[in-house]
Amino acid sequence: MQDDPRDTVRRLAALAGMPLSEERIAALARALPAVQADLAALADVGYGEAEPAGRFRPRPEEPR
Numbered sequence: 001m002q003d004d005p006r007d008t009v010r011r012l013a014a015l016a017g018m019p020l021s022e023e024r025i026a027a028l029a030r031a032l033p034a035v036q037a038d039l040a041a042l043a044d045v046g047y048g049e050a051e052p053a054g055r056f057r058p059r060p061e062e063p064r
Contacts, residue, residue, distance in 0.1 A: 005029035 006029045013020045020028070 005032040008032060 006025055009020070009025050009028045009032060013025070
């Protein structure tokens with residue numbers, strides 16, 4: 001991404017087709033480093049040994 005977080009937010013918003021006010025861009029730019037850190041942490045996880053999640057089975061409905 002770009003060096004300036006505001007430019008990164010503007011570009012992402014443009015790619016998503018979302019018009020944003022300058023106030024909203026500034027707020028999102030402050031949160032961007034935390035989001036980038038979370039994404040980097042997720043990318044570092046090794047999922048090779050992970051088992052698939054079990055199938056969700058809803059509880060049977062009780063007779064009325």
